[in-house]
Amino acid sequence: MATPNTPLWEVFIRSRNGLAHKHVGSLHASDATLALQAARDIYTRRGEGLSIWVVPSGTITASDPSEKGMMFEPAESKIYRHPTFYDVPEEVGHM
């Protein structure tokens, strides 16, 4: 049903206070109000949400898959960026 009258929207749900909104999926709707209603009906049926964002999919700027090498590979060889090279004293306990 991807018609000009029902564009695609991305849905973000915040499940609890203090957590961030998480992307849960997408849906088609004619406008923002109906998108919010549809998001409620599709993605919060089992008590998943306290708050919903809907964002027109067309407004999202995405990275280009063909630039994957340039974008992401340089980070793969830099394991020292992971915080695993520190000794945590016993007294600190579980971090």
Added chain:
Amino acid sequence: MAVASIQVSETPLVLYALRRADDALILGHRLSEWCGHAPMLEEDMALANMGLDLLGQARELYSYAAKVEGKDNDEDKFAYLRDVRQYRNLLLLEQPNGDFARTMVRQFFYASFADLYWRAMMMSDDATLAAIAAKSEKESAYHLRHSSEWMIRLGDGTEESHARAQAAIDDLWAYTGEMFYVDDRERALINGGIAVDPATLHPQWLKTVSAIVAEATLALPKSDWMQQGGRSGRHSEHLGHLLSELQSMQRTFPGVTW
């Protein structure tokens, strides 16, 4: 091998609960008929969700009716083993789904009433009905919002959606009066603080409906002749067909479970 219908001792309170339970069951069943057939996936889910809200209301009301009646009946028997003449729902709610616009107009006319009704019933002196009202009010508030948004978009949408919405309003308008009708048996409950007098809800209902219909660039019919009969079991031909589907399993295999 069809199993016989049950007998119901319709005291005023049993009758009152059954009427509201039947409203919820019949409209809920109508909405469930859209499952897998709605114009788009998103609305398929929305209609099924609302149908389940109504089914939940029906179950609580039937259970309460059974408790008040104090006989051998329960929610399943009320739903599956009463004949069409024993059903007490509003005629509006048994009207066929038709197209999406017709379903939305029916939903809008009823939800705009139910929202006010359940909110008022939260003040009922009957603790069970007040508790059911508190839960149902939140559901009907959403049903009203959902159907209102669609009324506006269908009415103020394309030439075709406008024409379909207006035709549905014209056809269903005569069934709206029954929502505000009170008979002697309900009058006693109203005087006793158990029930709400629906006539007191009518001005606000008309205000809500008129505002949305105007925003939708639609018009309410001038006619004030109103159809009634559902509350006393005189139904349109549509209810019998609905019940034959709803009840076929229990009528054919009494007490079957799975």
